[in-house]
Amino acid sequence: MSINWSERIAQRAREMSSSAIRDLLKLTVQPEMISFGGGLPAPELFPSEEIGAACEQAIVEAPGSALQYGPTEGHAPLREMIAGWMHDLGMRVSPAQTLITSGSQQALDMLGKLLIDPGAPIAVESPTYLGALQAWQPYRPELVPLPMDDQGLQVEALAEVLARGVRPRFLYIVSSFQNPTGVTLAPERRQALVELAGRYDLPIIEDDPYGELYYEGTRATPLAALDCQLYGELRHVIYLSTFSKLLTPGLRVGWMIAPTGLIDKLVQVKQGLDLHTGSLAQVAAYLTCRDGLLTRHVPVLREVYGQRRDVMLAALHATMPAGVRWTHPAGGMFLWVTLPDGWDSAELLGRAISHQVAFVPGRTFYPAGDVINTMRLNFSFSPPELIKTGISRLAEVVRSYAPSGQLPL
């Protein structure tokens, strides 16, 4: 008789379930499909040659660092370089406060393991990054969803929650060009949020993978920088970013900047997870950036992705029926479409796939799973012509769809 594994699963893992959406999206690898579903950078822009050369160079220059076991904290020269960048962004932090993680996803898991007790409240944007919800579900927090608008998180709503006496272990926020909505937290709200953190000793996890990918205006000031300015040191904010959107995701190299008092515990947590992040990937990321690759490459990303965003916005404007709204992101990789009330975007996805276009239904991004009429569209992956064709297909599906009891738009 076989072991009945479903009886052997720990309580924390029981609520995990295979996502129906994920299964649907597996269909989107068909060749004729135009998918706005994945959160993927454009592969044709990958600096492949530079990374290949950096791997070679890493093995020649530093075989001891690139191929052997390494420190849990990360490759020291890479940590120093990143701490320098953070300094340029206004953070008063040292390399000792800079940890290399296996992508930002690992940082989320580390922080969940370190800071969430079962049943403890954590405050999140609604909607928020799905991967954070997945990372933290096993730690069984009580989610406190906070509303957003086109200026980002409604900080007043957080203030009310805190005033009521709720004490979240932390607030999680994607501060710029949020995944999934594309919305950015406005400057005055950033200031208010950091003041609020000080008033209530509230830790903030600031996830900022897209901050450098702005297509208008200037780089937003991270909450971590404002925290340093207001309090003289990094006090409340744990800042996450990654090479995944700036170089390539396949390296799985991200970083976390944390207040001094958290570093030792974070290192202990990471040691249990994977000992350290891939050495070769770290040294290669270091060498390409030391040689100035980001300075050359990020402007290219801004130009190409900015153009794709414009193409998608224009195509939506040209083809979508009245009653459908969408965000106008100033950067990043995503925009967010809101269908009329009562429409179910998951149902729409089934039809869209048969018309060879795909997106991610918004429901799973809501901590309470209570909003069904939104969808996330990625604009960084597909070239302009495919964006036009795909949005046209999607508009056709939207026009022909109506929930039961309603007329089509």
Add this chain to the structure above:
Amino acid sequence: MSINWSERIAQRAREMSSSAIRDLLKLTVQPEMISFGGGLPAPELFPSEEIGAACEQAIVEAPGSALQYGPTEGHAPLREMIAGWMHDLGMRVSPAQTLITSGSQQALDMLGKLLIDPGAPIAVESPTYLGALQAWQPYRPELVPLPMDDQGLQVEALAEVLARGVRPRFLYIVSSFQNPTGVTLAPERRQALVELAGRYDLPIIEDDPYGELYYEGTRATPLAALDCQLYGELRHVIYLSTFSKLLTPGLRVGWMIAPTGLIDKLVQVKQGLDLHTGSLAQVAAYLTCRDGLLTRHVPVLREVYGQRRDVMLAALHATMPAGVRWTHPAGGMFLWVTLPDGWDSAELLGRAISHQVAFVPGRTFYPAGDVINTMRLNFSFSPPELIKTGISRLAEVVRSYAPSGQLPL
């Protein structure tokens, strides 16, 4: 006022503490130090050129796979290749049962998260791999330590525990050339263990990073293979291995073979941890092995490490006073020294470091932390001349040491 982070730490993370041993071992990077402390492969044997070439080739041949986000399960051709190796070892398993992990350390964390409820018993060898204890501590199991001898785990002791009605969530065992002792589970005990697993529906986590590194005799048959033979399919055993000891640790690529009923949950767990293991590292590992690197390289490791083991055994025999005993591993990277009763190897380490030789005191490998007179010596890292010098220094320290109230040996 700063946040008092120690008050914000989740219960599961509170018992983690910085290891005094780890701090001591940081001293061992001094240039004149001979360290038998790290569990490191010999860097001068790393197939650096082949790995560098494979990275280049990966980026040319498969940039979409090597640099982009990839499937959580791992790079499909790599999974197929590994499933083929496992088949050659006697396991009847498919690529679908083969998951790529970020080193075996991540597999340990995944299994802890999936299978350990707080307070649930898990059975481990005593002593056992320290990294497993660290990975599982946050999940707060009740450890059930099982005695070992020079034939490996005393399976009879496990049988008694099971007969008493204790139902461990799993048994964890390093079946060949165990870390830390170097001891290998004897064939008849392997058979008995797999029969016991069937009788009690006991899951077994078989950690086998060293199995291919045998210096006498033949490759031991994994418990996973015996499980398949006895029950017609992989039923009780979750098998872990890694490229860390066969190619290089810096890639952070390992694998896990699991019964079919566990795969979906394991994939969900891993998705929350890091989305997937580094793509470039996976493709590079695949390409080097497809081109036959392991077939050429592993015999070199066996020859060099086997010689180093012999040199260390001879040096111990030549220099250590009577009353000190050690294991005679048939493979792997470690041997295990037992000092007279009452001797404290942690105290000895302080003196050893001042004599420029280092090792890991055995106490931390014991689940109950109740044995203080052992030490782990690594023989794979240091060249023969350094092994001789280091053991001679260590013997001198041992000869001059005596715990309070005892005469030196």
